[in-house]
Amino acid sequence: MRILNWLSVNYIEISGTITGLVYLYFSIRQNILLWLFGILNAGLYIYVFFSSRLYADMSLQVYYLVVSLYGWYHWVFGSKNNDTHELPVSRLIWKQAVILFFIFIILFISLYFILKKYTDSPVPTGDSFATALSIVATWMLARKILEHWLVWIVVDAFCMGLFYYKDLYPTVFLYFVFTVMAFTGYFQWKKTISSYE
Numbered sequence: 193m194r195i196l197n198w199l200s201v202n203y204i205e206i207s208g209t210i211t212g213l214v215y216l217y218f219s220i221r222q223n224i225l226l227w228l229f230g231i232l233n234a235g236l237y238i239y240v241f242f243s244s245r246l247y248a249d250m251s252l253q254v255y256y257l258v259v260s261l262y263g264w265y266h267w268v269f270g271s272k273n274n275d276t277h278e279l280p281v282s283r284l285i286w287k288q289a290v291i292l293f294f295i296f297i298i299l300f301i302s303l304y305f306i307l308k309k310y311t312d313s314p315v316p317t318g319d320s321f322a323t324a325l326s327i328v329a330t331w332m333l334a335r336k337i338l339e340h341w342l343v344w345i346v347v348d349a350f351c352m353g354l355f356y357y358k359d360l361y362p363t364v365f366l367y368f369v370f371t372v373m374a375f376t377g378y379f380q381w382k383k384t385i386s387s388y389e
Contacts, residue, residue: 202362208236209366216370219333220377222281222384227264231257244358247311248303248323255327263334281381284332284339292328299324318354322347338385341378345371 211233218226234256241250267279284292300320307316325347332340348370355363 204236205240205360205362208233208240209362211236212366213369216373216377220373220380222336222381224264224267227260227267230260230263234260240360240363244360245311245313246315246319246354246358247313248307248316248319252323252326256330259330259334263330266334267336279336281336281338281385283385284337288337292332296324296328299327315354315357318350318357322351322354325350338378338381341374341381344374344377348374 211229215226215229215233218224218229234253238250238253241247241253303320303323304316307313307320313319325343329340329343329347332343348367351367352364352371355361355367
């Protein structure tokens with residue numbers, strides 16, 4: 193009875209966890225359906241994070257909705273170098289890395305300032321860090337840059353602690369799986385680079 197009661201209270205978060213796992217599976221497989229499940233996952237977690245007062249993470253889900261449409265389009269039509277026009281996996285170059293690092297710093301400082309000054313967020317530093325780094329990683333995913341998996345390892349491991357602090361236990365489990373599977377994704381994607389070269 194206690195379990196049924198807990199499920200009835202947390203069904204949106206549990207649904208978000210399930211769609212997140214499906215999203216991760218399709219992401220590792222480089223299947224275009226990842227973007228559909230990304231949209232569903234983002235919609236569910238907008239509610240979850242709003243309810244938990246994780247406002248930067250909630251705003252990040254809105255970004256995920258938009259970037260999922262961009263990623264979907266870019267994965268299908270992003271390359272003119274092969275017969276299918278499908279975007280190949282690429283490596284991060286130094287110029288991109290430097291630009292992305294500065295974007296991360298600007299986002300982190302901006303988000304921290306907004307959360308600290310204008311919201312009742314109990315974890316403005318952690319929320320800002322995870323959100324800023326996630327924005328960078330999601331853009332890298334949309335461009336099919338291999339190293340996005342390395343960024344996700346950092347974000348997902350960090351978020352496990354953040355969500356544990358906020359008592360979001362199904363989400364802690366989801367991010368544990370994300371962390372472990374990000375290693376798998378990295379090595380799976382790395383194998384495919386040679387097939388495009």
